[in-house]
Amino acid sequence: MKDDDTLGAATRVVQAGRRKEWTAGIVSPPVWRASTILYDSIADLRASAGRDTHHRLYYGRRGTPTQWSLADALTSLEPGAEATFLYPSGVAAIAAALLAVLSPSDELLMVDSAYEPTRAMTASLLDRFGITTRFYDPLIGAGIADLIGDRTRAIFMESPGSLTFEVQDVPAIVAVAKARGIVTLLDNTWATPLFFSAIDKGVDYSILAATKYIVGHSDVMLGSVTAAPGRFAALRDTSFQLGQVTSPDDSWLGSRGLRTMAVRLDRHQESALTIARWLQDRAEVAEVLHPALPTCPGHDIWARDFSGSSGLFSFVLNGGGEAARAALIDALELFGIGYSWGGFESLATPVDVGRIRSVARTAFAGPIVRLQIGLEDTADLIADLDRGLARFRATLG
Numbered sequence: 001m002k003d004d005d006t007l008g009a010a011t012r013v014v015q016a017g018r019r020k021e022w023t024a025g026i027v028s029p030p031v032w033r034a035s036t037i038l039y040d041s042i043a044d045l046r047a048s049a050g051r052d053t054h055h056r057l058y059y060g061r062r063g064t065p066t067q068w069s070l071a072d073a074l075t076s077l078e079p080g081a082e083a084t085f086l087y088p089s090g091v092a093a094i095a096a097a098l099l100a101v102l103s104p105s106d107e108l109l110m111v112d113s114a115y116e117p118t119r120a121m122t123a124s125l126l127d128r129f130g131i132t133t134r135f136y137d138p139l140i141g142a143g144i145a146d147l148i149g150d151r152t153r154a155i156f157m158e159s160p161g162s163l164t165f166e167v168q169d170v171p172a173i174v175a176v177a178k179a180r181g182i183v184t185l186l187d188n189t190w191a192t193p194l195f196f197s198a199i200d201k202g203v204d205y206s207i208l209a210a211t212k213y214i215v216g217h218s219d220v221m222l223g224s225v226t227a228a229p230g231r232f233a234a235l236r237d238t239s240f241q242l243g244q245v246t247s248p249d250d251s252w253l254g255s256r257g258l259r260t261m262a263v264r265l266d267r268h269q270e271s272a273l274t275i276a277r278w279l280q281d282r283a284e285v286a287e288v289l290h291p292a293l294p295t296c297p298g299h300d301i302w303a304r305d306f307s308g309s310s311g312l313f314s315f316v317l318n319g320g321g322e323a324a325r326a327a328l329i330d331a332l333e334l335f336g337i338g339y340s341w342g343g344f345e346s347l348a349t350p351v352d353v354g355r356i357r358s359v360a361r362t363a364f365a366g367p368i369v370r371l372q373i374g375l376e377d378t379a380d381l382i383a384d385l386d387r388g389l390a391r392f393r394a395t396l397g
């Protein structure tokens with residue numbers, strides 16, 4: 001494998017993680033399933049106990065070349081990163097990363113627009129361990145300095161934010177954090193390392209719900225955390241203690257998905273932008289929340305820091321209530337209704353931010369719909385949305 005940060009994104013996802021010692025010459029690293037690893041002798045077994053198990057067969061929980069290959073591939077997509085740990089879901093990845101850096105009596109600053117299950121960890125899991133959380137506005141930027149106290153240990157970011165897509169000034173927050181010795185974590189699921197190089201921009205832990213664009217086919221749950229230099233050991237030790245391991249079969253599917261990620265993202269990007277612009281011109285739509293549109297909060301930061309936009313965005317309806325929004329979504333024939341995103345198929349889901357946020361914007365002109373734009377023909381998706389909007393109008397009367 002050629003490991004070179006100067007290669008283009010599509011080349012990197014094709015080359016990544018395919019070391020000869022893991023593939024034995026086969027194009028894709030095969031599935032190595034294991035719990036027990038056999039040793040030649042008692043002396044051999046004892047010697048292995050003290051050795052570094054990184055990329056060395058030891059016991060199934062420490063992985064096999066199948067998992068190492070995917071982890072290695074994700075590391076090579078983040079220029080400057082040290083290493084990656086895989087998890088059985090994105091939520092598991094977030095929990096492990098937080099537990100790796102936080103201790104009792106620490107304070108965590110978390111962006112108010114974080115993915116809801118991420119927020120849910122703070123009030124229950126972290127609170128039980130004596131860790132307090134303060135939520136901050138996604139548009140705070142360098143103003144984060146005012147929230148930092150003696151106990152502040154870590155800053156959690158998600159950019160753009162879940163559901164409403166505010167783009168955070170990650171470099172400004174990282175600069176403040178570095179000056180104060182505070183650890184930074186970023187949920188980079190929306191952009192992936194192809195559209196936002198988190199480690200290169202100074203983030204300590206870049207987290208992915210690999211379930212989304214890495215897997216890309218809505219059939220596997222996976223997560224990952226990629227660490228900046230010097231940050232991996234704490235993550236690895238905590239994750240080992242938590243017993244985290246991903247199945248070789250699921251990891252293999254993750255690697256398979258990764259090979260087409262660049263070409264899929266190009267298509268998601270193009271189709272989502274076409275549809276977002278079409279929605280912008282509709283009288284039924286008050287606002288389109290898409291980082292690549294100048295009207296989106298934080299768009300300038302997106303233009304400065306990101307190299308692309310993916311297929312997930314929201315739009316705000318011009319008035320109407322729950323029933324009108326449900327009529328719209330229920331009328332869609334090509335968009336599925338369901339959780340998650342990042343697969344080949346389009347999805348539409350209702351978004352309600354009022355009850356989950358404490359400081360970020362919650363006032364909008366009407367109900368919000370989130371779209372995941374899949375790989376279908378854009379004209380068909382637009383015709384479907386046109387049908388939905390007609391139903392929405394009819395409900396308004």
Ligand SMILES: *Cc1c(COP(=O)(O)O)cnc(C)c1O
Binds near residue numbers: 158162187221
């Ligand atoms: C889906 C999602 C997660 C959680 O990933 P799972 O694999 O579903 O656990 C985390 N962050 C964001 C932004 C997500 O969309």
